Amino acid sequence: MSIFNRWFRGRGAPKDSTAGSSYRFFFGGTTSGKAVTERSAMQMTAVYSCVRILSEAIAGLPLHLYRYAENGSKEKAIDHPLYELLHDEPNPEMTSFVFRETLMTHLLLWGNAYAQIIRNGKGDVVALYPLMPNRMTVDRDENGQLYYEYQTSTDEAHTMKGSVVRLSPLDVLHIPGLGFDGLVGYSPIAMAKNSIGMAIACEEYGAKFFANGATPGGILEHPGVVKDPERVRESWNSAFGGSANSNKVAVLEEGMKYTPISISPEQAQFLETRKFQIDEIARIFRIPPHMIGDLEKSSFSNIEQQSLEFVKYTLDPWVSRWEQSMRRALLRPEEKKEYFFKFNVDGLLRGDYESRMNGYATARQNGWMSANDIRELENLDRIPEDKGGDLYLINGNMTKLEDAGIFAASASTQRTEEQPDEEQESTEKSEESQEQTESGDRLRERRKSL
Numbered sequence: 288m289s290i291f292n293r294w295f296r297g298r299g300a301p302k303d304s305t306a307g308s309s310y311r312f313f314f315g316g317t318t319s320g321k322a323v324t325e326r327s328a329m330q331m332t333a334v335y336s337c338v339r340i341l342s343e344a345i346a347g348l349p350l351h352l353y354r355y356a357e358n359g360s361k362e363k364a365i366d367h368p369l370y371e372l373l374h375d376e377p378n379p380e381m382t383s384f385v386f387r388e389t390l391m392t393h394l395l396l397w398g399n400a401y402a403q404i405i406r407n408g409k410g411d412v413v414a415l416y417p418l419m420p421n422r423m424t425v426d427r428d429e430n431g432q433l434y435y436e437y438q439t440s441t442d443e444a445h446t447m448k449g450s451v452v453r454l455s456p457l458d459v460l461h462i463p464g465l466g467f468d469g470l471v472g473y474s475p476i477a478m479a480k481n482s483i484g485m486a487i488a489c490e491e492y493g494a495k496f497f498a499n500g501a502t503p504g505g506i507l508e509h510p511g512v513v514k515d516p517e518r519v520r521e522s523w524n525s526a527f528g529g530s531a532n533s534n535k536v537a538v539l540e541e542g543m544k545y546t547p548i549s550i551s552p553e554q555a556q557f558l559e560t561r562k563f564q565i566d567e568i569a570r571i572f573r574i575p576p577h578m579i580g581d582l583e584k585s586s587f588s589n590i591e592q593q594s595l596e597f598v599k600y601t602l603d604p605w606v607s608r609w610e611q612s613m614r615r616a617l618l619r620p621e622e623k624k625e626y627f628f629k630f631n632v633d634g635l636l637r638g639d640y641e642s643r644m645n646g647y648a649t650a651r652q653n654g655w656m657s658a659n660d661i662r663e664l665e666n667l668d669r670i671p672e673d674k675g676g677d678l679y680l681i682n683g684n685m686t687k688l689e690d691a692g693i694f695a696a697s698a699s700t701q702r703t704e705e706q707p708d709e710e711q712e713s714t715e716k717s718e719e720s721q722e723q724t725e726s727g728d729r730l731r732e733r734r735k736s737l
Contacts, residue, residue: 317484321491325396325421328476328483331490333565336579337572338395344602345609346388349631350374364626368411369617373628377402377415389417391605394464395572397421398472401435402460403446404616412617415460416446425461425471433470435459462612479571486564493561573601598635606630633664654681 317323328334350373354364364370377386390400397420405414422438435454439447464472476483562581569579575593577585585593610628618626643665650656659669659676670676 317481319481319484319488321484321487323476323480323484323487325474325476327487329396331483331486331568333486333568333579334476334483337569337574338392340574340578341395341572341601341605342388342391344635345391345605345630346384346386348606348635350383350387351629351631352626353629354626367626368413369626372412372415373613378405379414381417386415386417387609390462393417393420394462394472394605394608396474396476398464398466398474398477399423400460400462401437403454404458404460405446406458410619414446416443418459419443435461456616460612460616462608464608475571479568482564482567482571486561486568489561489564595636598632602632602635606632651680652682654679 321327329338352364352367352370352373353361354367356362373383375383377383381389386402390402394400399420401418401420401423403416403418404412405416407413418437419440422440424436426434426436428434433456435456435458437447437452437454439450439452463470464475466472565579566576566581569576569581575597576583577590577593578597610630613628614623647656647661647664651658651661657677657679662669662676
């Protein structure tokens with residue numbers, strides 16, 4: 288092949304590949320001129336707050352492994368090995384909170400969360416270790432089977448040997464975010480890099496603006512020729528530049544004159560621009576503004592509704608991703624019909640005290656909650672069974688429509704049965720009184736004869 292053929296050869300055919308699951312080609316330069324990566328984005332307070340809110344919310348939710356009972360109900364599978372792993376300690380180095388917080392942070396920054404599954408000889412899961420998404424590559428082999436290729440580092444747990452390790456899907460817990468192919472997700476930070484880059488630029492501009500005492504530059508005029516203008520400029524900046532030298536009195540010599548440059552309206556509006564970018568970042572992560580400190584449009588009447596919408600429209604999709612991914616990767620095929628994972632979000636959906644009490648009263652009066660059921664939801668001690676703590680009660684003035692005639696007929700029958708009894712009692716009473724009268728007459732006759 289000649290040198291010209293190497294220079295002007297045609298482009299090869301496109302190749303389908305899921306390599307680079309974090310889609311790092313989206314990272315980098317932005318229209319604002321600021322480079323955006325997952326780590327530089329975390330230096331933005333809005334991004335940090337959104338990531339922290341979501342990761343701590345997922346990590347703080349109670350996570351349990353349930354088993355289906357014979358009667359269709361569910362019960363906690365405390366005896367299953369996965370219960371303790373996910374509820375308490377996934378590995379000897381982490382708590383369940385830290386583990387889930389770490390994976391959720393990876394999911395929000397890179398769009399994917401990976402964890403290595405350690406199994407024993409029986410195939411049971413004994414440990415879970417988080418893996419960095421930027422070192423993971425997801426691809427298919429020549430047979431079309433998925434494989435995970437991970438580049439190890441010295442700062443991780445020594446659960447793998449070699450610099451590059453190929454893992455099978457059975458050894459990886461993969462929680463993908465929103466993606467193009469359904470296998471790997473793309474990073475929200477990468478897809479919104481221009482918006483985040485503009486926010487970084489606004490923050491940098493504001494820092495420089497206030498570092499100069501929130502005053503624009505000006506012009507130093509001299510009637511003659513300045514031999515060393517650089518020295519004059521440095522002397523002026525050292526004496527009157529910066530926020531530490533603001534409001535100092537300047538003394539000008541040799542006919543010098545200082546003419547300040549007024550601030551433009553565009554420069555004066557950078558705070559509004561920065562606020563808009565913060566709202567834009569909150570919109571990316573679907574976080575209500577009041578949760579990141581913006582209470583401008585929040586009030587007592589709507590802040591509770593915003594919190595409920597946060598649970599319904601923000602947390603629930605992430606919770607479903609977690610539950611289904613763990614069921615797919617951690618449970619055996621024969622266990623998937625019997626066991627399931629469940630995050631408890633009921634605590635986040637709790638209303639105020641008055642609303643809860645009204646709901647409990649309705650449930651109690653209609654017989655689908657007992658006193659102990661209510662007390663468990665309120666974290667109170669149970670009432671003993673002999674004192675009626677497990678009784679289910681209903682209102683006596685409610686019945687089915689088709690049974691209304693039955694109750695009416697039974698009531699009339701009961702009245703007719705009671706009437707003969709009443710007549711018999713009256714007859715018996717009259718007979719007893721007549722006997723008493725007759726016995727009294729005989730006694731009086733005997734006394735007269737005597």
